[in-house]
Amino acid sequence: MSSRILEQAALLGSRKSLVGVVTSPVQGSRVNLPAVVILNAGIVHRTGPNRMSVLLARALASAGTPVLRFDLSGIGDSEPRADSLPPLDSSLADIREAMDWMESTRRTRRVVLIGLCSGADHIAVYGGSDPRVVGAVLIDPSMPRTTGFYLRHYGRRLLRLRSWFTLVGRLKSDFRKDKPAVAPDTPTPDDPLPSLDDPAVRGYLGARYQSAVDNGVRMLTVLTGGRENLHNYPNQLVDAFPNVSFGDSLRVEYFGDADHTFDAEDERTRLIDLIVEWTLQTEFAGESARADGQSA
């Protein structure tokens, strides 16, 4: 680990029940860089899949910005909340409390949120609701399937000779049973998040993305080939929400060879390098005002 950074344990939140680790540059933060908060991926604790969040936090802190990794209530080492908030509201309240903690202890009013999978979904919902969020890194966020998705999904399979044999076999079988034919490799009904096709859910998510865009949140979205049953081309997020004016606030990178949790060391390193580069090169809202009070 670099001697240029320092890792400290923290208890945060209104009840001091959220466990986190803050990684800071020893020499002080770079003036214009926002702080970073990394969220849980699913129910994996704050080190992240394959310890990826630890490595990412260290890389970002080495580049000059403080990074908080923390466990949402009931995940990792954090206690469940005492109130009876529903799960999503509970997570959003935790994120707000983590932002409050960063503001009070690190005197930073600008934050980039980073999340993988459910972490990305939390950011998509939360990002536009808090003016302190100036950047968002969404890794494999949930998004509705689009016409473009289905064209690629079936197109790739129809190009595989084996799929033709499967299809012919099924057609024969179905003919004998007098049942309608089934296309090869149809996404199964028990695929996760089927409700994303619900117009109400799509409308809600679209509105949340638009709020983030309206607030000047810069977004980096990373999609992996490991989720190709859910998204399979870089522009799917834009196509899925045609009413959202992403414009140049959104950058999308497609990691076709990476699995969902970046098990391969080379892919993990490439992802971390990308996020650091994007954080350093992006012009975030409030940058020229230098309102953070961070030390140089």
Place this chain on the structure above:
Amino acid sequence: VNPFYFGTPQRRLFGVYTPARKAGGSPRAAVLCYPWGQEYIRAHRSMRLLGNMLATAGVHVLRFDYFGTGDSGGDGTDGGLKSWCGDIETAMDELMDTSGAGKVALVGLRLGATLAADVASRRKREVSALVLWDPVLSGQQYLDELMQTVSMRPSGPVPPTPRRDKSGGGHEVLGFPLTRTLADELRGLSLSSLIPAAPARTLVLLSAEDRPSSADLRAALQDRAESSEMVERIVSQPAWLEDRNSGAGAVPVRMLQRIVQWFG
């Protein structure tokens, strides 16, 4: 809970201390020793719950990450069995200092169990009891299983990805670097050789079917008067295997309850 860093500036270790929630008599304390790699990620929530249950039963508990793992300092390539045993000893000293206990129990899962047995064989005066939960019985067998798991793909067997020599060599194993040095150390690991020096109060808990190497363990236990009471099989979902594609393991409540009950 109290999360904190301890150790030395060169070897900072992350731990979570959970003080006993029930006072009475002389303080009792336990260090929980995690597994390695993906098994560590998956078992984290079971170990956290076990720590809370032990604390409720009146035991001061310290869970901690070995150097180069979890939240502790160091890179993934810094790991080694000998140095991790040293980390367990550092954690023991920290817990005794914090809790006032004169002795500690060691509770280890998978590779953590085998490391705990190694430490217990050398720190007999300070280790009051030892719980070996699904221990790695043979380092070579453990390596073989890891490699076999890595190579299993829906499309057929794929050899594990080799790592560059300048980064420690070895292979990538389910997202973690299994360096050549660590693999060499693992090949020499044998739990049965440590059993003769284990504390009188030792419990071996197995959640799966007996394996061939379990015979070696049972043979090693034959020489001990209390051998019949030492090994228990509690059929449960292993905490260190992924549960329903969640990235985390199941929480085998019966196993945790048995450990707490055994502490008395």
